[in-house]
Amino acid sequence: MNKEIHLFIIWSKAKNKYEEIIKDIKTKFDIIGIHDVIWNKDIFSKNLTRFYGENLPANSNKEKHCGSGPFTLIVVCDDNPIYKFRKTSKGLKLVNVNVFDSKEMYRNWTGGGHKIHATNDCNESSHDLIMLTGYSIDDYVKKAKSHDIQKNITQMPGENGWESINKILYILNSTVNYIVLRNFEEMIYLNDKNIHGDIDLLTDDYRQLRFILNATPVYKSKSRVRHMVTVNGREVYFDLRFVGDNYYCEKWEVDLLENRVFDERGFFKASDENYIYSLLYHALIHKKEISPDYMVIFNTYFGDIDLKNKQVLDNILLSYLVKNKYHMTEPDDFSVYFNKRITKKNMSFCKFIRKVLFKIYTYCL
Numbered sequence: 001m002n003k004e005i006h007l008f009i010i011w012s013k014a015k016n017k018y019e020e021i022i023k024d025i026k027t028k029f030d031i032i033g034i035h036d037v038i039w040n041k042d043i044f045s046k047n048l049t050r051f052y053g054e055n056l057p058a059n060s061n062k063e064k065h066c067g068s069g070p071f072t073l074i075v076v077c078d079d080n081p082i083y084k085f086r087k088t089s090k091g092l093k094l095v096n097v098n099v100f101d102s103k104e105m106y107r108n109w110t111g112g113g114h115k116i117h118a119t120n121d122c123n124e125s126s127h128d129l130i131m132l133t134g135y136s137i138d139d140y141v142k143k144a145k146s147h148d149i150q151k152n153i154t155q156m157p158g159e160n161g162w163e164s165i166n167k168i169l170y171i172l173n174s175t176v177n178y179i180v181l182r183n184f185e186e187m188i189y190l191n192d193k194n195i196h197g198d199i200d201l202l203t204d205d206y207r208q209l210r211f212i213l214n215a216t217p218v219y220k221s222k223s224r225v226r227h228m229v230t231v232n233g234r235e236v237y238f239d240l241r242f243v244g245d246n247y248y249c250e251k252w253e254v255d256l257l258e259n260r261v262f263d264e265r266g267f268f269k270a271s272d273e274n275y276i277y278s279l280l281y282h283a284l285i286h287k288k289e290i291s292p293d294y295m296v297i298f299n300t301y302f303g304d305i306d307l308k309n310k311q312v313l314d315n316i317l318l319s320y321l322v323k324n325k326y327h328m329t330e331p332d333d334f335s336v337y338f339n340k341r342i343t344k345k346n347m348s349f350c351k352f353i354r355k356v357l358f359k360i361y362t363y364c365l
Contacts, residue, residue, distance in 0.1 A: 004081045005032070005137045006099045006119045007128055008074040008106075012067030014115035021106050021116070022074070028102060029076035032144045037071050037132060037153045044068045047156050051131050053208035065113055073132055073153070075140065088120065095120040130174040131156060131212070137174070158214045161230030165199075168213065168231070169267045175212050178203040179260045179268045181241065182279055198226070198237040204257055206242035213238065225333050246329040247336070248278065255324075276301045277320045284310075284317055285328060285339050314342050 008025065010018055025031060039047050045058040045068075056062050076099075084097045096119075103118035110116060119125040130136055134157045135143060143149045157171050172178055181200040203209045210217075215227035215238060225245070227238045243253045256278065260268045270278060279297065283290045290298075290313075298307050306312055321327060330338045 002081075004078045004096065004122055004125070005129070005141065006076055006078055006096065006125050007132075008076065008099075008103065009117035010072040010074070010106075011115050011117065012069035012071050013065065014067075014106075014110040015072070017106070017109050018072065020109065024102070024106075025074060025076060028098065029078055031074060031076050032141065033073075033075040033149055035073040035075075035133070035149075035151055035153050037073050039068075039154070039156070041068055043159070047159065050156060050211045050214065051128070053205070053211055062114070066115055075129065075144070083121075093120060126174045127176075130171055134171075136170070158212075158229075161214075161233070163232060165231060165236070166266060168229070171212060172209075173262075173266070173268065176203055176205055176209050177257055177260075178209060179256060179270050181270070182275070182282065184263070184265070184267075184269065198239060200239045200241065202241040202243075202247075202253060202256060204243045204254070206240055206245075209240055209242075213240075215240070223332050223334055226335075245332050247331045247333065248281065249327045249329045252278070252324070252326045277317065280313065280317050280320075284313060284342055286331075286336050288337060288339070317342075 006029075008021070010021060014021075022031075022034075045056055045060060045063055048060075048063060049056045052062075078096065078098050080098070081096050082098055083094050085092050086095045086097065086100050088095065088100075099118050100120055103116055106116040106118075107113065117128075119128055126137055129140055133140060133149070133153060135149075140149070158168070162168050179202050181202055183200070201209065210227065213227070213229050215229045218224065218226040218228055218237070225240050225242075227240055228235050229238055230236075241247045241253075243257070244250050245253075247253070248256070256270050256274050259271045259274060261271050263269050269275060276297070279294060283294045283298075295307060298313070302316065305316075328342075
């Protein structure tokens with residue numbers, strides 16, 4: 001099995017066992033880096049919230065238990081990872097037992113509770129490392145080898161706003177399951193202060209995505225998904241779509257994420273087929289009129305078809321929905337337009353297709 005990068009955190013309330021813990025870690029793992037993390041006390045709870053992906057207000061039980069003072073981050077390499085099931089705070093999970101069992105032992109040394117944090121698997125390591133240091137695992141290891149990592153860490157990524165869209169995407173790539181839904185070119189050039197637009201994301205973990213982005217909801221209504229993020233000193237708007245919000249049907253939203261692909265420009269997007277049909281759905285269902293830009297994309301993909309005839313586009317979309325067992329859904333976000341012209345047609349069209357398929361099936365028998 002390949003080597004794995006993991007990390008331990010000794011929160012400030014466990015510093016009395018620092019020497020013993022470091023000594024034991026050295027007998028089990030290769031230590032790549034040790035850092036003193038010194039967060040601003042005024043926003044410690046906000047950083048804790050972003051790190052754990054759950055709302056932890058000031059003076060929460062977690063903060064009181066672990067402490068809000070400087071803490072220690074230890075990054076290690078496990079040369080021989082072993083995975084077994086262990087009982088965790090989130091139920092029975094398959095974890096790296098070398099790290100997990102050490103964490104449990106250190107917790108006992110520090111009086112029980114959660115004054116010691118450690119990563120259970122590679123996904124958690126990827127998330128935790130980049131949220132604490134700003135580096136992906138690969139980049140951290142490279143920089144550690146060249147001794148190009150600062151010992152003291154004072155900020156989380158995006159704590160005071162983001163330097164660029166590219167930096168946001170770099171962090172998201174190591175932390176959360178997401179895709180950029182569309183308008184990639186406009187997104188790339190949002191770093192230019194003269195360009196205006198918003199970014200549509202889909203995820204299976206809305207809360208974590210919001211906290212990682214350090215995003216502020218624009219509206220009080222929970223059904224509205226628009227959020228503001230500070231990028232390069234200005235406000236950029238993100239629409240945070242998520243599985244189960246009925247923007248697309250849930251089955252399709254899951255498929256969009258499961259079949260995502262990495263774009264060489266530095267972000268995850270839908271596969272080609274999912275992209276074009278989700279864009280077609282967006283153009284026909286979420287918009288009153290199809291924009292010329294979208295029509296150019298449809299002409300390129302679908303070829304020599306009379307796309308000016310809405311009936312043609314309707315049938316292309318409806319056939320795709322039936323084939324994949326997707327259906328139209330009215331979005332929970334009431335600000336999104338919902339085209340009832342085609343949804344009414346959908347019912348009769350689907351019934352017709354099912355009849356045709358049934359006849360073909362019975363004929364083949």
